[in-house]
Amino acid sequence: MGDAFRALIDRVRPEAEPVEYARLVTLARQRSTEARDQLAAVLVETERPLWAREIAAFALGSAGDRRAFETLIFMLNYRDPVCCASAAQALERLRDPRTAKAAAALATNELRTAYALYPVRLLTALRAPESVPTLINVLQRLLIGPLHYWPIAEACVVGLGALGDKRAIPVLDAAAEHHRLSPSAKAALARIPTQSRRGETEETARRETRQKMSG
Structure with a gap:
């Protein structure tokens, strides 16, 4: 121990x-x-x-x-x-095997947001299927408000960078617009493989093109 x-x-x-x-x-x-x-x-x-x-x-x-x-x-x-x-x-x-699901439930409980820091960090360490979706969910919710819980938002940003999943690119881009999170968000984005980021950007562009054409 x-x-x-x-x-x-x-x-x-x-x-x-x-x-x-x-x-x-x-x-x-x-x-x-x-x-x-x-x-x-x-x-x-x-x-x-x-x-x-x-x-x-x-x-x-x-x-x-x-x-x-x-x-x-x-x-x-x-x-x-x-x-x-x-x-x-x-x-x-x-x-x-129950840990990730339990940690995700704690992290996403809006009534207990003040206590979400360690569940978020644990999800990062576990690298479980629940980890990336939960961190994205929590960070998205925090970015909507005035970021009273910015240490938890920071933990989500750092965690998403460590996990390196392209699904986190949009929310990390949004986090980079907040001055307190910008350095960590940019560092997290840099950790996501370039090919994954390029693919995400191309898919976004295609989606926007399809929307314009359908409109």
């Missing part, structure tokens, strides 16, 4: 009960089935504090144990961005 796990346990230590904290950290560092079973039990026990669930879920997710999935998705949409970041790291390692 390395540095990410050490950062997590250092962060939660001040609020943790010492004896239980030591037990969970010890279990998290083990790789036995028994240790994972005990950590999984933490996730379903009532009245467990968040710090204990974080340790258990991160350890299980990093080990590829899908019993951590629901807890990690909850944490991915939590109000504490540091908690969201830890959950995203564990979910990326977990590789549960």
Whole structure:
């Protein structure tokens, strides 16, 4: 688990009960089935504090144990961005096939836009079929408004550049018109293969020609 796990346990230590904290950290560092079973039990026990669930879920997710999935998705949409970041790291390692769909649902929830940053970043890292359409959807919606959530728009732009899909060209062109997003959008466009961009431009031109002729 390395540095990410050490950062997590250092962060939660001040609020943790010492004896239980030591037990969970010890279990998290083990790789036995028994240790994972005990950590999984933490996730379903009532009245467990968040710090204990974080340790258990991160350890299980990093080990590829899908019993951590629901807890990690909850944490991915939590109000504490540091908690969201830890959950995203564990979910990326977990590789549960449900992750991309869940992250896409969180990212596109207009009532939770303020918490969409880590779902967007996770979708970029996963490179799943849902990734490009979701990032395009979120960025299009944000560009319509006054960009109160520009860090999330920036994450979409950067993600679309990393994914390099030609479907993102129109929305990246639109993002390039916004001064706060322009440098990132231009950099993202530069990462999309030239041939893909040329094909998109040619198709757009053909479409416009057909529309004029039909009109």
